[in-house]
Amino acid sequence: MTGAALLGPLVAPSSQQVAGLASEAYADDFEEPKYDDWRTVDPRSIPIDQPRTLDDYNRLMTLLEKRRRGYLIRDVFQEMSLAGVRPDRRSYYVGLFASMKQRRLGDAMFFWEEMQRRGFEPDAPAYTGIISACGRCGQLKKAVELRNEMRQRGVALTRNTYLALLQAFAEAGRLRSAREILEEMEGAGFPPDEPAYAALISGYRKLDKYKLAPSNEQEYKLAPGNEQEVLGLLEAAKARAGSALPGEGHWGGEGASGLGLAIYNSALSSLAAMGHHAQVLEVFRRVREEEGLAPDATSYANLIRSHLGCALGMHRQPQGAELTSLIEERLAQLDLAPFIQQVKEDLEMQRLAGGGTRRDVGSDAVSDAEESDVDALGSAPAGPPPTEAAESEEEVLSQTMTNPRGGSAAQASPHEPPQEQQAMHEGQPQQAQQGGQQQQQQLLRPSGGGGKVSAKEDQALLRKAEQRARARVRFEILAEHTDLDAWYQALHCFQEVLDAGLGWGPELGVDLVRASLALAPTRAEDAVEVAHAMLDKMQQKGFFLDVDTGSELLMLAVRRDVGDLSLAHKLWDMLRRSGRFPRTPVVFKYMRAICQREPHKEPDRVRQVCTTILNDPDRSDACMRMKSEAFRKREVFGGHLAPRQHKRQQAQRGAQQTQQQEEAEQE
Numbered sequence: 001m002t003g004a005a006l007l008g009p010l011v012a013p014s015s016q017q018v019a020g021l022a023s024e025a026y027a028d029d030f031e032e033p034k035y036d037d038w039r040t041v042d043p044r045s046i047p048i049d050q051p052r053t054l055d056d057y058n059r060l061m062t063l064l065e066k067r068r069r070g071y072l073i074r075d076v077f078q079e080m081s082l083a084g085v086r087p088d089r090r091s092y093y094v095g096l097f098a099s100m101k102q103r104r105l106g107d108a109m110f111f112w113e114e115m116q117r118r119g120f121e122p123d124a125p126a127y128t129g130i131i132s133a134c135g136r137c138g139q140l141k142k143a144v145e146l147r148n149e150m151r152q153r154g155v156a157l158t159r160n161t162y163l164a165l166l167q168a169f170a171e172a173g174r175l176r177s178a179r180e181i182l183e184e185m186e187g188a189g190f191p192p193d194e195p196a197y198a199a200l201i202s203g204y205r206k207l208d209k210y211k212l213a214p215s216n217e218q219e220y221k222l223a224p225g226n227e228q229e230v231l232g233l234l235e236a237a238k239a240r241a242g243s244a245l246p247g248e249g250h251w252g253g254e255g256a257s258g259l260g261l262a263i264y265n266s267a268l269s270s271l272a273a274m275g276h277h278a279q280v281l282e283v284f285r286r287v288r289e290e291e292g293l294a295p296d297a298t299s300y301a302n303l304i305r306s307h308l309g310c311a312l313g314m315h316r317q318p319q320g321a322e323l324t325s326l327i328e329e330r331l332a333q334l335d336l337a338p339f340i341q342q343v344k345e346d347l348e349m350q351r352l353a354g355g356g357t358r359r360d361v362g363s364d365a366v367s368d369a370e371e372s373d374v375d376a377l378g379s380a381p382a383g384p385p386p387t388e389a390a391e392s393e394e395e396v397l398s399q400t401m402t403n404p405r406g407g408s409a410a411q412a413s414p415h416e417p418p419q420e421q422q423a424m425h426e427g428q429p430q431q432a433q434q435g436g437q438q439q440q441q442q443l444l445r446p447s448g449g450g451g452k453v454s455a456k457e458d459q460a461l462l463r464k465a466e467q468r469a470r471a472r473v474r475f476e477i478l479a480e481h482t483d484l485d486a487w488y489q490a491l492h493c494f495q496e497v498l499d500a501g502l503g504w505g506p507e508l509g510v511d512l513v514r515a516s517l518a519l520a521p522t523r524a525e526d527a528v529e530v531a532h533a534m535l536d537k538m539q540q541k542g543f544f545l546d547v548d549t550g551s552e553l554l555m556l557a558v559r560r561d562v563g564d565l566s567l568a569h570k571l572w573d574m575l576r577r578s579g580r581f582p583r584t585p586v587v588f589k590y591m592r593a594i595c596q597r598e599p600h601k602e603p604d605r606v607r608q609v610c611t612t613i614l615n616d617p618d619r620s621d622a623c624m625r626m627k628s629e630a631f632r633k634r635e636v637f638g639g640h641l642a643p644r645q646h647k648r649q650q651a652q653r654g655a656q657q658t659q660q661q662e663e664a665e666q667e
Contacts, residue, residue: 070098135168170203205273275315307490313481
């Protein structure tokens with residue numbers, strides 16, 4: 001199925017009506033409290049600012065937990081203290097477990113310490129909640145300390161406590177230690193059940209082929225055969241489910257083998273993260289045909305991510321020294337003249353668009369200091385760092401395509417091998433050293449005539465041209481490993497999600513938008529249109545983008561190979577409506593893209609973007625240089641100076657500087 005067949009259903013509004021959180025929260029049967037003697041008040045009509053007793057506060061905190069507003073429970077505790085109501089053990093449990101579910105470790109530690117300060121001795125459920133909160137937030141050391149403290153106080157570990165420890169080790173990628181917890185759990189009289197196997201399987205998605213464990217341990221490292229271990233754990237869980245006695249652990253029981261859908265979703269997630277696409281398809285087929293289970297939204301999300309990873313070729317690309325050698329081999333046979341001409345044209349367009357004089361534009365746009373400072377300012381942890389080298393469309397795309405983790409944006413960050421990082425910052429290209437100096441010097445002369453180019457500007461322009469050439473070669477190498485058939489399969493699976501009426505979250509939408517932008521240069525059919533449709537669908541469902549994800553997507557959308565800037569404008573408006581703004585270096589790239597490609601189409605947007613840059617409180621040197629250029633562009637597009645008048649003044653200043661230089665040389 002092609003992308004064109006999916007655009008209609010993607011854009012069409014959903015016929016399902018989303019129920020409010022309040023109706024879901026009040027689904028339980030509550031005892032109707034009597035606040036007055038003469039009438040009975042429905043709990044659905046009680047405002048949240050009128051609780052009077054401890055039961056009212058507990059009911060209010062329970063409703064906040066069901067509505068996924070656990071971050072407000074601490075405010076309720078503060079109001080209870082002001083009203084003179086003493087919380088009981090249930091109050092602390094509600095706050096602790098709500099913070100654990102939402103991965104708010106600070107709030108969980110507050111309820112944990114406050115409970116002990118008020119004289120409530122922690123029992124097994126309380127220890128289980130705080131250990132689970134530490135494990136979910138990556139504080140494995142603290143979780144182990146709490147386990148040891150639990151044993152010192154004589155509190156027996158329950159099945160849920162072992163599951164919390166197992167999940168903590170699995171989240172950290174410590175599979176060897178997780179297996180030891182599983183054996184200890186069985187030795188304590190708690191046979192492993194389906195949640196235990198699912199937690200152990202989910203730990204395989206945390207493995208990284210470039211990351212080594214401390215103390216020279218290898219349990220963090222991704223190794224060949226890990227996919228067979230996942231399939232082996234599935235078979236072991238199936239055998240355990242067939243021989244389990246009634247009441248012995250928790251088993252889904254929906255499938256033909258006694259397993260539920262949760263353990264298969266864990267297997268799909270781990271196999272997709274490790275890049276074993278064939279095994280993902282096999283497990284998904286087994287869920288449908290052999291187990292007779294209906295895949296849910298999580299199953300489809302894992303399958304779609306596996307298709308996207310295969311489409312981008314994330315796990316088939318050359319890495320490390322192999323990629324560096326291929327880049328150097330092709331770069332040695334490449335002519336830099338077209339890239340030098342392209343850099344020269346871009347600088348000239350920027351000068352005419354209101355970037356200042358030729359010397360100001362040249363020294364500001366291609367200096368090494370700006371590149372390093374911009375990189376230090378804005379690197380978003382969830383996306384490619386917005387360096388000056390990433391201004392070329394191929395560099396940003398290649399950084400996205402080489403993300404070894406795949407998956408969502410809030411969880412992955414590309415890591416360059418050390419050899420490649422050194423190669424990206426080498427000196428002059430071999431062709432500039434071996435020959436062609438005269439031709440390159442001719443290309444570096446300003447197109448407007450007059451003026452001279454200093455040796456420093458020559459070196460800076462050559463470095464910028466080499467960076468673009470290296471980015472182009474790197475992109476071509478990585479684009480050879482893409483698979484467009486997998487891209488269309490991902491769209492087909494997403495269409496099945498829409499047809500089945502299954503819910504999908506913002507992470508899946510961001511993954512599809514990111515893949516669409518990454519595949520746009522490969523001429524994938526309707527890739528940009530799918531990105532537009534997905535953003536429209538996300539806005540209809542009320543999803544919003546955080547700062548890191550929005551910065552990453554905007555950095556991809558301003559590339560020239562995407563086409564016009566309509567997708568970048570949509571991302572900017574989407575972030576602005578939610579009160580979030582991308583990082584300043586990314587906004588700076590967006591401003592430059594508008595001024596170079598659409599200088600007079602939307603002057604109001606240019607002024608708005610420039611004002612956003614000027615409002616950044618950062619006063620570092622790199623940020624002040626970006627503010628200086630943003631101020632000049634806002635002066636031009638803000639009506640203070642007409643474009644023609646500004647160009648005339650620029651030409652006059654350039655002629656005066658040229659005359660002064662010639663007089664100085666004659667003297």
